[in-house]
Amino acid sequence: MPFLDRHLGPRPDDVAAMLEAVGHRSLDDLAAAAVPASIAAREPLRLPGLPAALSEEQALARMRRIAARNRPAVQMIGQGYHETTTPAVLRRNILESPAWYTSYTPYQAEISQGRLEALLNFQNAIMDLTGLDIANASMLDEATCAAEAVLLMHRANRKVKEGAVAVDSRLLPQTLGIVFSRLEALGIEAILTDFSSGLPEGRLFGALLAQIGSEGELLDVGPTAAAAREAGALVAVATDPLALTLIPSPGSLGADVAVGSSQRFGVPLFYGGPHAAFIAVRKGLERSLPGRLVGVSTDEAGRPAYRLALQTREQHIRREKATSNICTAQALLAVVAGAYAVYHGPEGLRRIAEQIHGRAARLAAGLAGAGLEPLHGRFFDTVTVRVPGEADRVLARALEEGINLRRVDADTVGVSVGEPHTAEHIEAVLRAFGASAAQEGEAERFAIPAQLRRRDGYLGHPVFHAHRSETSMMRYLRELSDRDLALDRTMIPLGSCTMKLNAAAELEPISWPELAGIHPLAPADQARGWAELIGDLEAWLAAITGYAAVSLQPNAGSQGEYAGLLAIRDYHRDRGDDQRRIVLIPASAHGTNAASAVLAALRVVAVATAEDGSILMEDLAAKVERHRDELAAIMITYPSTHGVFEGDVAEVCRMVHDAGGQVYLDGANLNALVGLATPGGFGGDVSHLNLHKTFCIPHGGGGPGVGPVAVGEHLRPYLPGDPAAPGEGSGAVSQAMFGSAGVLPISWMYLAMMGAxxxxxxxxxxxxxxxxxxxxxxxxxxxxxxxxxxxxxxxxxxxxxxxxxxxxxxxxxxxxxxxxxxxxxxxxxxxxxxxxxxxxxxxxxxxxxxxxxxxxxxxxxxxxxxxxxxxxxxxxxxxxxxxxxxxxxxxxxxxxxxxxxxxxxxxxLRRSKYWPPVGRNDGTAGDRNLVCECPPPAAFDIEHRADEPAGSED
The missing domain is CATH 3.90.1150.10 (Aspartate Aminotransferase, domain 1)
Incomplete structure (x- = not known):
């Protein structure tokens, strides 16, 4: 049976009955009546290089051939991406389970208790490890998270409202690229700083510090943090949660904010993403925290009930005044990372960290014994060493051993040790350097010094001690998923969110080692399969949308919006029209539209909607005329946010173009257009797409998402660059060149099996x-x-x-x-x-x-x-x-x-019944009395609580 018949719900007889109910003879007649003739495609859709739809078996076989073009190696490159071990119980019962990956963002708390508890576990782990009071339920990636931390400090610093942020020169290259790109767009001054020489001169509202430098150096950020706070600045620290099992928490060192990635908590490399980043803050900053925050309230019976707190869909409420444009998070990956912490517990995490550091120390000792002294004597997992003129030779010899190392420059090599790396891997790396294993005891001089050792405990909640056996963990994950309502149980009829089938064949390849095990900085000849897959997808999406080029870098729809608006801004700037900074946005538009415009330093002017939900053309004409010389763009969603094909969309595009502006067509509702009309064909200059909606990447309980940006030929030069490449990061919006590449095979499979x-x-x-x-x-x-x-x-x-x-x-x-x-x-x-x-x-x-x-x-x-x-x-x-x-x-x-x-x-319902696990949630009380950490088990025992003395607390 063709895959199309598996993907579509109605059977032929059902289609006939439904057409009769709506008064049309055929699907073609219905589509012709619904889609305005002025925008309908004149030619049938064609997908380049795909002459016909493939069956499931054919698509998987072709994907196998593509994946085989990649050459997996032992990845010791580091730079924010580390090899890790995904416990099979987590891979099979979370990443590969539709109960987890087909669920929607937990806005309806009562039927989301399982994933909310799992996210709360993630938050608790991050709070404990960072030593800070509140952590959110994940961010898109570490680099954008660092940029959000700077913006948070800029908003929240009441002492210094003007001034600059000092940014540590030892941060990861992609973090520096994203932070400087984001701040440049907003006109916020950032000073690249070598903190070993002290703070820069001038007023500072914030300082962004690295606790572990890009070369692996373990840094004592305490004195710098103290000096920065004395100067009136807030302090954010970029850190590694696994290292925090051994080294002091940022909170204990005076940090106000901590950011990082939880990727090495069991999440594969995925060629750069998706990975769950985190942001944690001290008490008092929670209402400036971007993203989603899981809190605890009570249901009508008084039992603890989890919920999203404070900023649930705040963009739809505050629009251009929103704290950020972050909407999608990395919920599914945060669930994995939190479950990894639950499964290993504090002792297990520390054991993994000690093993990693111990092997890195033995590597450093062996290199030193051969006269190759590491650049830094204090490190956690990364050893960087100078080999004058020999870097390429060392990398080649390591590759002969099946290992990728990092080429810092022609004279310097970096080696990062991960959880799966063995003593044999260390010996192979030493051979590549022409060194041999160190003698017993020689590695001790590279031990983490006492003053940089963590002294306090972490992960004290019972959940981090209860599930050590696989049997127990399997049952815990089943218990959590049973408390949720996902697409594997029922239709999820969410308008504008497109909760469609996420077919098993589409999901199958993402776990293949040939795809999941490739490092984003691996040599190009090791990632030829990824290059082919990405090239196919870019070409197919360009054909579907009618645009000239596509970038897959944005890892959320909101980031696709932001990338598209940056392209429009830079296009006007290069034409000498820097004054074009006004964006017209209909009052009914998605809230992230306005928030993204503000992040791109554009000014929002709302356009009224008519009684029928369409754009009020008289108001549009008046505002286009009023702002003609300053008009940068209009942002419209098509079909409209009201679920209607507006007949005058081509006229809207013409009016804006005549005034010198660009047309941004939000692709959130593309599910009604694919194959019937192309945004680039009826007037759009740029669109973002939602692969986690129209193109079958599942929502994952609130992420991952992919929001590619598609542009006309004139905007091609302004697509996002490589954030990690000096001079090429202009417009970069995600830390990896291809964003959340690990889930792109899902959309490739969908398009290949559906055909045009x-x-x-x-x-x-x-x-x-x-x-x-x-x-x-x-x-x-x-x-x-x-x-x-x-x-x-x-x-x-x-x-x-x-x-x-x-x-x-x-x-x-x-x-x-x-x-x-x-x-x-x-x-x-x-x-x-x-x-x-x-x-x-x-x-x-x-x-x-x-x-x-x-x-x-x-x-x-x-x-x-x-x-x-x-x-x-x-x-x-x-x-x-x-x-x-x-x-x-x-x-x-x-x-x-x-x-x-x-x-x-x-x-x-008497045959099959889903029971909500809690009664109605008291959201108002939860916001007034914010609790965002796991309650103790006794809190769920209502009878026990009723017997407690008055005044006792859970």
Whole structure:
């Protein structure tokens, strides 16, 4: 059977019935009626180098051939990327488990308790290791995390509002590249500083220090941190969490912020990403913290309940005033890293760190014995040594042993030791240098000195001591995943988020060592397979979008936005139009649009929307004319954020171009366009795409994501450069040249198996499914916006406001009640407060769509009972939802509706039932009393807690 038939949900007979319901004869007729003729593609889509769709077996065989072109080696290059061992229990039960990789961002807390606990474990591990009070639930990569730390210090320093940041010259090259690129865009002064000579002169709002230098030197940052704070600066420290099991925590040394990567906690190299970075802060800075933060509140029974705290989707609230544009995190990789800490515990992590340092010390001693004294005598895992004129010869000899080393320059070589590296590997490296193993005891002089040794404990919570056997760990991971609701259980009808099938065949290659084991700085001839895969994907995405070139570097949609806006800014600047700094953004646009514009030092001017949800053309015309000489761009989402194909999009593009501006077409809703129309063909100059939406990379509970940026020919020179290459990092937005390369095979497999016609059929089916739901649900909850012929695009907005006004039951109440039916909620209150935005995707079959209609009809009936006064809103089944098994089975039942209505509102649930693990979460209390560390096990025992003396604390 062709893969297309596996990917699409509706069967042929179902398609016929659904077409009849929406009043069209065929999918082609429906698409022609929905997609405006002014933008429809004139030619069928063609994917370069792919004449026809491949079967699953053919695609996997071709991927095998591509992967075989890579040459895996023992990777001892370092530079922020380290070989690690992924325990099989974590690989199989997290990375390769759809229960984990198909879940959505945990905005609906009650059905996300498993992944929230896993992320809380990650936060706790980072807080303990860094010695700081609060850590978030992951960042995109270490380099962008360091840049965010600088911006945090710039926002939060109340003593020094002006001034510069001193940036340690010993930071990793990619960190320096990203930090300076990000700050240059904002006009924030950064001073590259050798802190061994003290602080630079002038006022400083912050200092960004390296605890371990790029050459491996272990640095005592305490005195520098003290001097910086004395001068009124805040202090951020870039560190290594595994090294922190042996060396002092940044918090103990006076740091306000710590950043780093958790990659070596069991996450493969993945050719540069995805890897979960982290940022931790001292108390008092939590409300400036970017990204997502998992906190603890209580449910209605008083039991601890996890939730996202403080800044959940803050871009949609604060828009251009948001603290950052970070939306996607690296949740799945943070789950792996947190589980790695749980599985090994403090003793296991320390043992791994001691083993790594011990082998690095023996390497240093052997080199010293051959007259090759390391540049630095204090190090954790990296030894750098001068070999005048011999670097290339040493690297070649090491490669003969199957080992990659780092070429610092023609006279210098670096060697980084990782968890899997053995004594035999150390001996092979010594042979490459012409040295031999050191005598017993000679390595002791390279031991970490006492003053740089950690003295306090870490990972004291019971969870880090409870799961040492694989049996226990396997069951713990199963327990957590059972507490979640992911795509492996049910449709996730989130508008604008495109939760479609993430096929097993697409996911299979990402774990292959030939792909996952390649270092991003490995020689090009060792990564020819990656070059082919990336080249295919760039060419295919360019054809799909109608643009000239694509960069895969942005590792989130928000970073794709940022890269596209930098390209527009630099294009205008090079043409002498530096005054073009205004970006027009519709009021209904994704919140990250505005936040990304501000990060690119552009000024946001909002454009009003009409009653039908489209851009208000009169307001647009007025603002284009008012800002004609300063207009840099317009950012529009197409189909619109309201789920409609706006007929005047080509006219919008023409108006902006006539004024000298560029058109940024947000590709978040591309799932309705692929194969039917091309953004570059109807007026776009640049778009970002969401591979974690349209192109089947799973959401992973909130990441990884990939947000490639596609541009017209005139913007090709402004695509992101290599952040680690001097002079080439202009516009770089991620620390690795190809961002989250490790998940690109997923999209390659999807495109190869679908083929050009299959992609168009998927778009047509997505439009069919959305219009079928819109037609079926409209009698209960009116569809707020529609385009020509009453059709929507790939999603629709349900208007709950009239029934909310009559009943007092809110859209949020409906979201909680849907959990009792075994459904994840649609998108809540965006882009219109009081509404739900529904996107079924092309992967859901008719039975699942009808099941959702049945649930919404039942909820409508329950709301109507309240509106008619037969039930009081506060005691209704809707307001008390969701219902846990514990609540329904309790001896006491004081609610005015029967248990059966709470648990089994429709008959089909009696055959298969998902039980929410907690009752409704008290979000307000959680924000007022922020707790972001794991509660002790006793906190979950309500009966035990009831017996505690008054005033006792959990």
């Amino acid at each position: 016609e299959g992609l168009a059929e998927a778009s047509r089916t997505a439009i069919l499914n959305a219009n079928y739901l819109a037609r079926r649900l409209d009698p209960y909850f009116p569809v707020l916006y529609a385009g020509a012929g009453g059709l929507v695009a790939h999603e629709c907005i349900l208007d709950l406001r009239p029934l909310t006004k009559a009943s007092g039951i809110t859209a949020e109440d409906v979201c909680k009640r849907l959990m009792d039916f075994g459904f994840h909620a649609p998108t809540l209150a965006f882009p219109v407060p009081g509404t739900l935005m529904v996107e079924p995707t092309e992967s859901e079959d008719l039975a699942e769509l009808d099941r959702f209609v049945e649930a919404m009809a039942a909820i409508h009936a329950e709301m109507t009972e309240v509106a008619e006064g037969r039930v009081e809103a506060g005691e209704s089944v809707l307001r008390r939802a969701p219902h846990t098994a514990e609540a329904v089975s309790a001896d006491a039942w004081d609610r005015p509706y029967p248990r059966s209505q709470a648990a089994y509102p429709v008959p089909g």
